[in-house]
Amino acid sequence: MATKIITSEDLSTFKTELLQDIKNLLTDHAKIGFKKHYRTSEVLKLLQISSTTLKTLKVNGTLPYSKIGGTCFYKAEDIQHMLEDNRVD
Structure with missing residues (x-):
């Protein structure tokens, strides 16, 4: 098995990419996180x-939704309740 040497430049590149990925995730969640309807x-x-x-959750009544035209909307509060109600300790 060949040995691979990791340089400080490799670590620096990894750190930069990792931080960018984390920023992107936080930005995506921040965009979604403060809405009343999704x-x-x-x-x-x-x-x-x-x-x-998601279709199964809708059909069996686990996640309520509203439909306007052809678009379904879900209340943030209903999503939170569904997650809490189905929590496994």
């Missing part, structure tokens, strides 16, 4: 779930 795409990103999982 669209489907925002809920998928916020909860990191598939569209199939």
Whole structure:
């Protein structure tokens, strides 16, 4: 097995990339975090779930929603309640 040497430049590059990734994540959550209502795409990103999982949550009544035209909206409060109600200790 070959040995690979990591230089301080490698570590510096890694640090810069890692910090940028963290900034991007925080920015994404900050954009979503202060809204009262979310669209489907925002809920998928916020909860990191598939569209199939979200559809299941809607169909079985776990996550209430409102539909205006063809767009579904979810209350931030309902999302929070769903997470709290389904918490596993």
